[in-house]
Amino acid sequence: MVTSRRKFIKISALGVGGITLSASAVNLLASNPLLDAAAKKNLAKKLSRTATYCEVCFWKCAAWAYTDEEGDIKKVIGNDDDPHCNGRLCPRGTGGLGMYSDEDRLKTPLIRTTINGEETYREASWEEALDLIAEKFTEIKQKYGPESFALLKHGSPGSHLEHLFKAYGSDTIAEPAYAQCRGPRETGFGLTFGSWVGSPEPTDIRDTKCLVLIGSHIGENMHNTQVQEMSDAIDNGATIITVDPRFSTAASKSSHWLPIKPATDIALLLSWMHVLIEEELYNKKYVEKYAIGFDELKAHVKPFTPEWAYGITTIKPESIRETARLMAAAAPATIIHPGRHVTWYGDDSQRERAIAILNGLLGSWGNRGGFYFKEKISIPKYPHPAYPEPKWGWHEIGEQYPFAEMGNTSEVVKATIPNEDNPYPIKAWMIAGTNLINTLPQREQTLEAINALEFLVVVDTMPMEITGYADVVLPECTYLERYDGIRSATNRHPSIAVRIPAVKPKYNSKPAWWISKQIGDRIGLGDYFNYNDFEEVIEWQLNKMGTSLDEMKKIGVKNFERTSGPLFLEEGQDYEFGTPSGKIEFYSQQLADLGFDPMPVYTHHPQPPQGFYRLNYGRSPMHTFSRTINNPYLSDLKSENTLWVNPKVARILDLKKDQPVWLKNQDGILSAFPIKVRVTERIRWDSVYMYHGFGHNNKKLTRAFGKGASDAELISKIVVDPLMGGTGLRGNFVSILTEDPHKNTKV
Amino acid sequence: MRYAMVIDTLKCVGCSDCVVACQTENNVPHGYCRDWVTEAVSGSYPNLELELRSERCNHCANPPCVRCCPTGASHVIEGGIVLVTADQCIGCGACIESCPYDARYQHPDGYVDKCTFCHHRLEKGQLPACVSVCPTKCMYFGDLDDPNSEISQLLKNRKYKTLSPEAGTDPHVFYLI
Ligand code: SF4
Ligand code: SF4
Ligand code: SF4
Numbered sequence: 043m044v045t046s047r048r049k050f051i052k053i054s055a056l057g058v059g060g061i062t063l064s065a066s067a068v069n070l071l072a073s074n075p076l077l078d079a080a081a082k083k084n085l086a087k088k089l090s091r092t093a094t095y096c097e098v099c100f101w102k103c104a105a106w107a108y109t110d111e112e113g114d115i116k117k118v119i120g121n122d123d124d125p126h127c128n129g130r131l132c133p134r135g136t137g138g139l140g141m142y143s144d145e146d147r148l149k150t151p152l153i154r155t156t157i158n159g160e161e162t163y164r165e166a167s168w169e170e171a172l173d174l175i176a177e178k179f180t181e182i183k184q185k186y187g188p189e190s191f192a193l194l195k196h197g198s199p200g201s202h203l204e205h206l207f208k209a210y211g212s213d214t215i216a217e218p219a220y221a222q223c224r225g226p227r228e229t230g231f232g233l234t235f236g237s238w239v240g241s242p243e244p245t246d247i248r249d250t251k252c253l254v255l256i257g258s259h260i261g262e263n264m265h266n267t268q269v270q271e272m273s274d275a276i277d278n279g280a281t282i283i284t285v286d287p288r289f290s291t292a293a294s295k296s297s298h299w300l301p302i303k304p305a306t307d308i309a310l311l312l313s314w315m316h317v318l319i320e321e322e323l324y325n326k327k328y329v330e331k332y333a334i335g336f337d338e339l340k341a342h343v344k345p346f347t348p349e350w351a352y353g354i355t356t357i358k359p360e361s362i363r364e365t366a367r368l369m370a371a372a373a374p375a376t377i378i379h380p381g382r383h384v385t386w387y388g389d390d391s392q393r394e395r396a397i398a399i400l401n402g403l404l405g406s407w408g409n410r411g412g413f414y415f416k417e418k419i420s421i422p423k424y425p426h427p428a429y430p431e432p433k434w435g436w437h438e439i440g441e442q443y444p445f446a447e448m449g450n451t452s453e454v455v456k457a458t459i460p461n462e463d464n465p466y467p468i469k470a471w472m473i474a475g476t477n478l479i480n481t482l483p484q485r486e487q488t489l490e491a492i493n494a495l496e497f498l499v500v501v502d503t504m505p506m507e508i509t510g511y512a513d514v515v516l517p518e519c520t521y522l523e524r525y526d527g528i529r530s531a532t533n534r535h536p537s538i539a540v541r542i543p544a545v546k547p548k549y550n551s552k553p554a555w556w557i558s559k560q561i562g563d564r565i566g567l568g569d570y571f572n573y574n575d576f577e578e579v580i581e582w583q584l585n586k587m588g589t590s591l592d593e594m595k596k597i598g599v600k601n602f603e604r605t606s607g608p609l610f611l612e613e614g615q616d617y618e619f620g621t622p623s624g625k626i627e628f629y630s631q632q633l634a635d636l637g638f639d640p641m642p643v644y645t646h647h648p649q650p651p652q653g654f655y656r657l658n659y660g661r662s663p664m665h666t667f668s669r670t671i672n673n674p675y676l677s678d679l680k681s682e683n684t685l686w687v688n689p690k691v692a693r694i695l696d697l698k699k700d701q702p703v704w705l706k707n708q709d710g711i712l713s714a715f716p717i718k719v720r721v722t723e724r725i726r727w728d729s730v731y732m733y734h735g736f737g738h739n740n741k742k743l744t745r746a747f748g749k750g751a752s753d754a755e756l757i758s759k760i761v762v763d764p765l766m767g768g769t770g771l772r773g774n775f776v777s778i779l780t781e782d783p784h785k786n787t788k789v
Numbered sequence: 790m791r792y793a794m795v796i797d798t799l800k801c802v803g804c805s806d807c808v809v810a811c812q813t814e815n816n817v818p819h820g821y822c823r824d825w826v827t828e829a830v831s832g833s834y835p836n837l838e839l840e841l842r843s844e845r846c847n848h849c850a851n852p853p854c855v856r857c858c859p860t861g862a863s864h865v866i867e868g869g870i871v872l873v874t875a876d877q878c879i880g881c882g883a884c885i886e887s888c889p890y891d892a893r894y895q896h897p898d899g900y901v902d903k904c905t906f907c908h909h910r911l912e913k914g915q916l917p918a919c920v921s922v923c924p925t926k927c928m929y930f931g932d933l934d935d936p937n938s939e940i941s942q943l944l945k946n947r948k949y950k951t952l953s954p955e956a957g958t959d960p961h962v963f964y965l966i
Contacts, residue, residue, distance in 0.1 A: 117813040120922075130924045133806035136813065261802030266924055273800045273925035289830075291802050294839035301835040663804035674819050675812060679805045688834060723834045 092544035093598030097521035098134040099666040103127035104599045107544035132264035137675030148517035149549035176564035178497045188212040190469040196476035198526040199554030206558040209570040213435030216449025218481045227380045229766040230394025236620025244416040247271035252281045252372035258381040261291040263661040289724035305647035306355040311396035313351035316343045323370035325405030335629025373404035375411020388761025388770035396642040402626045408611040416532035422586040443767035450767040458491035470497040479507035480668035483757040505742035519547035525576040536602040540594045654775035656729035659753035668735035671746035682750035684720035686731035692721045705776040717751035791933040792868040793961040795940040800927035803841035807919035814918035823904040846892040846904035847960030854884035875900040889956040
């Protein structure tokens with residue numbers, strides 16, 4: 043029998059125009075009591091549900107895992123009471139059970155070994171693997187001090203291991219989510235408002251009258267609550283303004299799309315400030331009461347006219363004026379969104395400062411339709427002895443970046459490469475839940491550091507590229523099979539959510555809390571792990587919070603009243619911001635004192651030379667980083683990325699739709715795999731675009747291997763943010779090769 | 790009672806959550822789907838339009854798939870829902886050929902499968918899986934015969950279209966534009 047596989051995304055011409063509804067004669071041919079076969083299969087089985095929260099991305103929506111009588115998970119559905127998802131998961135969350143059912147999962151501990159002079163892995167028991175790891179923990183501590191053992195992590199497993207590392211005496215902890223993603227906006231907003239943006243962002247999109255997205259592609263990044271609220275804003279007739287060189291999904295929902303020349307965003311932001319101030323459209327009362335440095339700002343932005351910005355950004359002066367006026371008309375219910383992956387050109391904290399200042403001029407912070415005052419509930423600390431004081435840690439390693447507030451992964455990598463002048467040598471890594479090979483730029487540097495390590499242990503659910511470099515690989519069970527810490531996140535009101543195992547761990551996988559405790563017990567840190575099962579920890583914490591594990595198993599999410607005061611400022615209310623002055627700081631004395639620009643300035647960034655195109659990358663709604671590409675459900679939706687190329691470019695280079703091409707960046711680095719061409723008007727002629735996370739080169743990922751190209755491998759040039767160490771990733775240029783450059787190099 | 794679906798293309802972001810939700814709800818095997826997302830771009834940079842559309846069986850009031858089915862496996866039930874009874878389906882594929890929307894596929898178990906409007910959920914008072922999961926809430930479902938239903942009101946107050954009206958199938962999935 044022939045089975046046809048339908049393509050999930052069909053590209054076709056726009057459909058035909060509207061028709062009027064015909065009075066339909068309902069054709070009741072027969073009423074059949076038989077249900078269709080598939081539904082019958084489902085109905086026959088009684089499903090029971092278990093409370094969890096999602097781990098497919100960092101949004102952590104609360105959900106229910108539905109399990110049939112045979113103990114198989116059938117579906118995952120959002121929890122109606124959860125302020126993160128309101129009962130609706132995103133495609134990744136809905137496909138979360140693919141993380142569990144993926145037959146490529148890591149199944150048992152592996153230890154690197156040499157057989158006949160060749161390095162390979164052999165299967166090991168947990169006892170053996172954990173004993174070996176414990177031995178290395180002790181050895182590193184004796185030889186170099188515990189600080190030389192670094193933890194690089196992401197997500198829920200990270201927090202269990204963080205506890206282990208702190209108990210052990212190491213604060214050498216970092217995650218790519220900071221210096222490779224959202225760090226600059228925390229610095230920019232922190233310097234201006236004295237408060238981090240945090241996650242989820244406290245943007246009152248639901249009630250906004252004007253949403254401005256600058257390089258932020260809501261809808262393609264499925265940050266669930268944000269997507270839901272943007273949809274509400276569309277219903278409410280809000281004005282949406284999108285600044286993006288690419289015609290993103292959000293751009294297509296916008297009344298104004300400003301197709302900006304890449305790398306010129308600060309010029310546009312300064313020019314918007316110019317218009318607001320020169321036309322006296324800013325929120326005078328608010329600025330007077332809450333901000334300092336307005337006069338300096340006014341003088342600073344005086345020269346940055348829309349005509350000036352036009353020459354830089356290619357955005358027409360009328361458009362700049364018109365959009366600034368729209369923002370002002372809607373203010374304070376206007377949001378210039380801080381964005382999320384904001385490490386672009388190295389002046390990112392300053393760009394975020396410009397965004398923050400613009401919000402400040404409009405009075406958005408603390409006003410309905412702008413930014414609300416978020417609140418969360420703190421989880422009682424399960425008792426354990428005090429952590430020892432490390433001699434150095436992430437802070438010292440990244441100390442040349444005065445505004446860094448979290449560990450910088452790239453600096454940890456650098457500190458691992460042997461160098462006699464380095465006072466903070468790192469000798470061993472543990473990596474949990476992050477595929478550093480595809481996450482960090484400058485892959486060669488990462489590999490050099492890995493080569494220099496005395497010991498590397500990787501904890502993951504999947505055989506990601508990074509596992510191939512480990513001395514020991516530990517198979518973690520998926521989020522659907524384990525307990526984890528209570529989720530408490532900032533929202534309009536506090537809420538908590540629990541993660542209860544829906545089924546027993548498959549294969550020989552184990553939860554990260556268990557791994558941490560096992561290692562802790564073995565290296566004499568048993569006092570820090572004073573429980574047999576993590577369930578006891580959660581139960582103790584929930585009891586302290588006036589609820590119980592039993593209750594939480596039934597409801598999954600518990601919402602609490604606010605205690606920190608109203609969501610928004612009241613008319614004329616006194617308010618002290620978290621900055622040194624207690625005011626919104628348009629002019630930053632903190633920056634000036636350290637020799638940085640106290641107000642954002644525009645600097646020119648290199649543009650692609652002849653024959654090269656800027657490499658832009660971003661999210662597809664169905665994937666998280668590189669971690670979901672092998673998920674059977676999500677790979678069904680999108681199994682490979684394509685190279686977006688403007689038709690003009692395609693004509694010049696004679697590229698056809700679906701033609702495989704290879705990419706070569708400015709440093710001569712080649713893409714390992716070909717990527718298919720997508721000819722589309724949605725991209726400018728000076729850039730190409732691809733979804734991030736594809737081009738896996740580990741054959742053990744059977745669905746993901748070799749599908750599409752990896753943007754990460756082509757990012758060899760970075761510009762570091764001098765304020766917080768963020769690695770600007772958008773300054774790489776590629777040329778397009780139509781012949782396989784690896785043809786002659788293959789062994 | 791006349792069930793219909795109304796989808797707001799101005800809000801759909803093309804995330805395909807509706808597709809995964811349908812797969813997990815209805816045991817649709819990997820590699821197949823009952824619903825899918827279409828992307829259509831028109832214009833040239835920078836004057837562009839993009840339409841994203843979640844598509845599925847239109848539960849046509851004049852369904853060629855039912856008319857051509859030799860065994861009666863394809864049939865219409867109360868509310869205008871077009872179904873295939875797997876036990877009666879011989880997998881001849883005539884209905885696949887006749888459907889102008891390419892809404893049906895051959896299930897590896899030998900019968901033809903497609904969207905059912907999740908009538909097993911409707912019976913329990915639940916919305917179709919795709920509708921209930923959509924993060925942008927751009928899909929609406931209800932009774933077209935009831936002038937006060939949400940979908941009737943939307944169709945009354947908004948501009949809309951159906952797909953390939955020229956095929957004469959009288960489709961009952963409507964797209965707000
Ligand atoms: S889930 Fe909703 S937003 Fe996503 S593709 Fe389907 S209809 Fe569109
Ligand atoms: S869309 Fe196709 S399968 Fe569905 S009722 Fe109409 S003709 Fe039949
Ligand atoms: S109504 Fe049900 S069967 Fe039809 S597409 Fe939606 S989820 Fe699938």
